[in-house]
Amino acid sequence: MEWETVIGLEVHVQLATKTKIFSAASTAFGAEANTQACAIDLAMPGTLPVANKQAFHYAVMFGLAIDAEIGKRSVFERKNYFYPDLPKGYQTTQLALPIVGPGHIDIELDGGEQKRVRIHHAHLEEDAGKSLHENFQGMSGIDLNRAGTPLIEVVSEPDMRSSEEAVAFARKLHSIVTSIGICDGAMSQGSMRFDVNISVRPKGQEKLGTRTETKNLNSYRFMEACIAQEVARQIDCLEKGEEIRQETRLYDGDTHKAKPMRSKEEANDYRYFPCPDLLPVVIDDDFIAAARAALPELLDARSARFESDYGLSAYDAGILCTDHPTANFFEATAKSCDDAKLSANWLMGDVSAKLNAEEKKLADSPISPEQLGGLIARIKDNTITTKIAKQVFEFMWAGEGDADAIIESKGLKPTGSGDLEKMVDEIIANNAKQVANYQAADESKRPKMLGFFVGQVMKASKGQANPQQLNQLLKAKLDG
Amino acid sequence: MHNLTIAEIIAKLRAKEFSSTEITQHFLKRIETxxxxxxxxxxxxxxxxxxxxxxxxxxxxxxxxxALCGVPIAHKDIFCTNGVKTSCGSKMLDNFIPPYDATVVENYAKQHAVILGKTNMDEFAMGSSNETSYYGPVKNPWAVDCVPGGSSGGSAACVAARLAPGATATDTGGSIRQPASLCGLTGIKPTYGRVSRWGMIAFASSLDQGGVLTRTAEDAAIMLNVMASFDDKDSTCVDHELSDYTATLQDSIAGMTIGIPDEYFSEGLDPRTQELVEQAIKQYEKLGAATKRISLPHSHLAVPAYYVIAPAECSANLSRFDGVRYGYRCEDPKDLEDLYTRSRGEAFGDEVKRRILVGAYALSAGYYDAYYSKAQKVRRLIKQDFVNAFNEVDLIIGPTCPSPAFKFGAKGDDPVAMYLEDIYTIATNLAGLPALSIPCGLADGKPVGLQLIGNYFQEGRLLNAAHQFQTETDFHTLSPEGI
Structure with a gap:
């Protein structure tokens, strides 16, 4: 039987606010355990939460970025369960009235085909602390630095049909939240974490199969591996005539295996109810307008603009709009030399190759967009050839300055036409024998023989002669 | 010295008749003995x-x-006090010393008021008799075989016994007014949001409100002036203009319309209480107020709605007491489950457990709509009753409690009988309205309280009406025998 995979994602995105969602404690990563947890984060008796306005600002920015409805009235609820890293014994989250309603994210598949993944909603909530199970001699340690870090949980519809689509969605979401600046995107620090809902069904069947949810994936690689494993497991089960248990599974990043955590029957009854310590949050049009104003141009829109404004191909525009720093670099280069196509070629070609070879990021490029533009300008006005330009580029990469200075100081200016003619005349005069041979030779053999004279002039000009110009000149003189 | 009101103490401290140290020593000595x-x-x-x-x-x-500089008062042990044990009447917090002050505590500290100590209370403010305290029951100074009411029983008893001239308290369903009634005191629960809940250990967050217990309305006005504040640490605190409650005490109440709800004078009301309350209403008429029969048709639903909402909120509010970070932890837990079940099982009393269970049940899947959602709808109906009533009247009058103080153990086996103690007080918590209780006479030697309910942020008007009553009557000056 042919099976179809159905995947939905729930993604926890840590918001890049300076302080926590309900307290003034810092959210910075990596501090000594429990040094960034105040009385509120520790759920000391009598303490009360106060919602962080910036978290709402970021959540609304996200909603606008995915073309979603904004929840004009959102309500925090308490999700009740006991765990040592959950100090209050409930997580403050949103359920019935989330801040971000239905929206969508478009992903690009391998064949260049676009696919729309619907977003069910995204809600604001607080992160839990961390349980530390090592180095405590049979006990567990609790670090509450992370407790209360603001999150948005982005819940997709089950619209993905393969691990490739799931990963493409995850990457796209990462690109959106980092490019609008609401998340630092540091996946190794848990800034984005994925829960994957997976089911399979016979191809052509409309009814969804029983799903499992695998939690705790913090890399694309894990996600890909986990989906492959889980799909294979489910298909295997079904082909053996067994049923899929609706369950939550936990992925272990060390063993690369997922294990059942709890079944549907064992699932907690979270006893959600509106948090009486926090009033409903009303978002007005001004607040939304401010979030919209704070939103940078989205990459998809920017890519479309690159196509129309600069005449780039969809492919080139897409590559240049992988992220805003690359797109910014491109636009600055193009502006300083007024040649978008050459700017795109140099950036995607030589610059990118250098960065890859040296494992550097664009931000670490020793050449600024203006410097690159300066180099391209000299190609455009025929001061130097593309070949010379590549030499100049090497000097620039080594930090030797702007293109013009390097061309001057290294004597890389091509020989002027007057000088070239003089050199050609000299070479012809000094090589009478070769000239006679050339002129006696058959037309078909001449191009090859011309190479000798080209070589001589090049040698004399130290390689600076414009080859095209030289060829023409030599042919004119020798062919008579 | 201990029979002086706060107003008198303030005057005498300034007249240098005694020092703060002297009067503090006097009260400390009384407490000790x-x-x-x-x-x-x-x-x-x-x-x-x-x-x-x-x-x-x-x-x-x-x-x-x-104003309160040098005046000794007591805080209910529900308010966190930096460096001083704050138990909330529970074994769970018997070892808990907060590293911060409640905003209420801070407000009195800024005035240089003197804090004599922390008063006894029903465990986590759950109770109407002070019998649920881990520290043992509080006795009513008017009759030591009777309860002082609860949950602010310690605050009420210490003021009634003249161990302090005033005390802070909290009211979730009547926890200030009912003890005030049973101990012959003036007790006011302000509008929800008037007093900061920061540092006040939560029982039911949408109902809890700080207030005061004093002997006179004037003292209550003085104390509430300090207690009320806007606090950005409490999201439910309302940024409403602050008033000087003492400034309007002398205003005439002639022309004021006072509503008498039929529902507050029906079955279950002790006839002695009814008679004293009716006499008090006549006193108001003498003071020039017009009275009017009104109806609060959903009153009978207040207690059932409350006993869904309050336990639901408390079931979550008390989850933080898990033996992990502070408070009681059982000996040698064998695993996490054991740590939770024994720490909570050993440190919470029966009434607390009962309410957590009721609340968790009301919120559980399949029951939420039948209980919690329905209770919230009832809550809106009750609020609407009051909104309608205040279109016609300025204040609402009635009994505070169905009967005077009862004997220890009298309602111990029957939680519902105990819950009915708050039948007249609970609706105002559900609606978030301010209300107070003042003494209106004795029945068999035990005080009876008169309740006045005001519209939102009308604490000034309530205290004015209470003060006017107290200028014409002397029930508030009576003291228990031997004090």
Whole structure:
């Protein structure tokens, strides 16, 4: 039987606010355990939460970025369960009235085909602390630095049909939240974490199969591996005539295996109810307008603009709009030399190759967009050839300055036409024998023989002669 | 000295008739000798009180001191006090010393008031008799075989026994007004959001409100002036203009319309209580107020709605007491589950457990709509009853409790009978309205309370009406035998 995979994602995105969602404690990563947890984060008796306005600002920015409805009235609820890293014994989250309603994210598949993944909603909530199970001699340690870090949980519809689509969605979401600046995107620090809902069904069947949810994936690689494993497991089960248990599974990043955590029957009854310590949050049009104003141009829109404004191909525009720093670099280069196509070629070609070879990021490029533009300008006005330009580029990469200075100081200016003619005349005069041979030779053999004279002039000009110009000149003189 | 009101103490401190240190020592001495009979304090902060009194005396010399400078008061042990044990009447927090002050505590500290100690209360404010305290029941100074009411029983008993001239308290369903009624005091629960809940250990967050217990309406006005504040640490605190509640005490109440709800004078009301309340209403008519029969048709639903909402909120509010970070932890837990079940099982009393279970049940899947959602709908109906009533009247009058103080154990086996103690007080918590109780006479030697309910933020008007009553009557000056 042919099976179809159905995947939905729930993604926890840590918001890049300076302080926590309900307290003034810092959210910075990596501090000594429990040094960034105040009385509120520790759920000391009598303490009360106060919602962080910036978290709402970021959540609304996200909603606008995915073309979603904004929840004009959102309500925090308490999700009740006991765990040592959950100090209050409930997580403050949103359920019935989330801040971000239905929206969508478009992903690009391998064949260049676009696919729309619907977003069910995204809600604001607080992160839990961390349980530390090592180095405590049979006990567990609790670090509450992370407790209360603001999150948005982005819940997709089950619209993905393969691990490739799931990963493409995850990457796209990462690109959106980092490019609008609401998340630092540091996946190794848990800034984005994925829960994957997976089911399979016979191809052509409309009814969804029983799903499992695998939690705790913090890399694309894990996600890909986990989906492959889980799909294979489910298909295997079904082909053996067994049923899929609706369950939550936990992925272990060390063993690369997922294990059942709890079944549907064992699932907690979270006893959600509106948090009486926090009033409903009303978002007005001004607040939304401010979030919209704070939103940078989205990459998809920017890519479309690159196509129309600069005449780039969809492919080139897409590559240049992988992220805003690359797109910014491109636009600055193009502006300083007024040649978008050459700017795109140099950036995607030589610059990118250098960065890859040296494992550097664009931000670490020793050449600024203006410097690159300066180099391209000299190609455009025929001061130097593309070949010379590549030499100049090497000097620039080594930090030797702007293109013009390097061309001057290294004597890389091509020989002027007057000088070239003089050199050609000299070479012809000094090589009478070769000239006679050339002129006696058959037309078909001449191009090859011309190479000798080209070589001589090049040698004399130290390689600076414009080859095209030289060829023409030599042919004119020798062919008579 | 101990029979002086707060207003009198303020005047005499300024007239240098005695110092803060002297009156503080006097009250501390009384607590030491008499409180063993009443058990109204959980913690007496003697040294700290004397240090505060000394500082207050210096401040008084400088002149222009804040109103409560040097006045000794007591805090209910539900308000967190930096460096001083705050137990909330529970074994769970018997070892808990907060590293911060409640905003209410801070407000009195800024005035240089002197804190005598922390008063006894029903465990986590759950109770109407003070019998649920881990620290043992508080005895009613009017009749030591009777309850003082609850949950602010310690605050009420210490003021009634003249161990402090005033005390802070909290009211979730009647926890200020019912003890005020049973102990012959003035007790006010302000509008929800008038007093900060920061540092006030939560029972039911949408109902809890801080207030005061004093002997007179004037003292309540003085104390509430300090307690009320806007606090950005409490998201439910309302940024409503602050009033000087003492400024309007003398206003005439002639022309005021007072509503008498039929539902508050029906079955279950003790006839002696009914008679005293009716006499008090006549007194108001003498003072020039017009009275009007009104109806609050959903009153009978207040207790059932409350006993869904309050336990639901408490079931989550008390989850933080898990033996992990502070408070009681069982010996040698064998695993996490054991740590939770034994820590909570051993440290919470029966009434707390009962309410957590009821609340968790009301919120559980499949029951939420039938209980919690329905209770919230009832809550809106009850609020609407009051909104309608206040279109016609300025204040609402009635009994505070169905009957005077009852004997220990009288309602011990029957939680529902105990819950009905708050039948007249609970609706105002559900609606978030301000209300107070003042003494209106004795029945068989035990005080009876009169309740006045005001519209939102009408604490000034309530205290004005209470003060006017007290200028014409002397029920508030009566004291228990031997005091």
């Amino acid at each position: 008499l409180d063993p009979q009443y058990n109204s304090f959980i913690t007496v902060t003697k040294e700290q009180a004397l240090a505060q009194a000394k500082a207050a005396d210096k401040r008084l010399v400088k002149g222009n001191a804040p």
